[in-house]
Amino acid sequence: MSDPDFVHRYGPWAVIAGASHGVGAAFAHLLAARGLNCVLVARRGEPLAELKAQLEREYAVEVLTVIQDLARHDACEQLVAAVGTRQVGLFVYNAGGDPYITRFIATSADDWERLLCLNSLTVMRCSHAFGGAMLERGRGGLLLVGSQAALGGVRKLAMYSATKGFALNLGESLWAEWKDHGVDVLNVLIGTVDTPTMREAMVKLNIPDALSMVLPQAEELALWALQNLAKGPTLIHPQDTLGDPPGQARREHVLATSAQAAVFIGND
Numbered sequence: 001m002s003d004p005d006f007v008h009r010y011g012p013w014a015v016i017a018g019a020s021h022g023v024g025a026a027f028a029h030l031l032a033a034r035g036l037n038c039v040l041v042a043r044r045g046e047p048l049a050e051l052k053a054q055l056e057r058e059y060a061v062e063v064l065t066v067i068q069d070l071a072r073h074d075a076c077e078q079l080v081a082a083v084g085t086r087q088v089g090l091f092v093y094n095a096g097g098d099p100y101i102t103r104f105i106a107t108s109a110d111d112w113e114r115l116l117c118l119n120s121l122t123v124m125r126c127s128h129a130f131g132g133a134m135l136e137r138g139r140g141g142l143l144l145v146g147s148q149a150a151l152g153g154v155r156k157l158a159m160y161s162a163t164k165g166f167a168l169n170l171g172e173s174l175w176a177e178w179k180d181h182g183v184d185v186l187n188v189l190i191g192t193v194d195t196p197t198m199r200e201a202m203v204k205l206n207i208p209d210a211l212s213m214v215l216p217q218a219e220e221l222a223l224w225a226l227q228n229l230a231k232g233p234t235l236i237h238p239q240d241t242l243g244d245p246p247g248q249a250r251r252e253h254v255l256a257t258s259a260q261a262a263v264f265i266g267n268d
């Protein structure tokens, strides 16, 4: 159901980077249902075209598809050019699963560099480009889909946890800088969610009941994230579904750390 207040705050366009399936596609449906026009980004054109047709048919919004590898060094530049003059009020960065899941040395440094670009460089550049425009307008939102692996090192997930940690710290710092300027920033740290990528990885890794294991659903997770978009800087799923208000511990931590640091680096 269209939501004029939501469109005023986060519209008229949302960019969903990594939109073709799972959590990203769920965000696209929910945002289009609220009345936001959507820019859908992924590498494969066919699922994007199918989703575009579905969103246009079901919600009567405008949809632009951008076929773009977000692991390229120039990905943000290309995306900004494709978006053109459309006013982006919400930027959702969802791409970023680890396609390797190996010990650090078992994957080449070049491949790890691609994950570094996907989960860090492109996130930084897009936050700067789209977030900067939102700050000028004094409204908008930045939603970074992350992982609980961001909270510390994990065997076989060295670069995944490192790059997700980068995005977490970036997002929390931006929340502290932007919270009084009308731009919401939210990191959503997922434990596990049912996505095609996750199921394929579990099958490849010979996990017992890889296809039948019950996992949290992408639609529920995306809905919960949008309902709590203003409860930044960080929500941890599923723990924070029980917290009231959600995200309080990280919020207090970032506020306290920022206040302590201000003594040495200033309060501007």
Ligand SMILES: NC(=O)c1ccc[n+]([C@@H]2O[C@H](COP(=O)([O-])OP(=O)(O)OC[C@H]3O[C@@H](n4cnc5c(N)ncnc54)[C@H](OP(=O)(O)O)[C@@H]3O)[C@@H](O)[C@H]2O)c1
Pocket (backbone or CB within 6 Å): 017, 018, 019, 020, 021, 022, 023, 024, 041, 042, 043, 044, 068, 069, 070, 071, 093, 094, 095, 096, 097, 098, 118, 145, 146, 147, 148, 189, 190, 191, 192, 193, 194, 195, 196, 197, 198
């Ligand atoms: N699934 C889980 O259990 C789980 C757990 C913790 C955190 N997360 C996080 O949740 C998010 C979504 O998970 P997922 O498993 O669906 O992740 P994913 O494999 O990264 O896929 C998500 C979307 O991103 C696109 N994408 C992936 N790599 C891309 C690239 N290089 N360039 C452009 N688009 C790209 C995919 O489409 P294309 O393949 O067509 O490009 C797809 O639409 C990720 O950030 C992940 O880290 C997931």
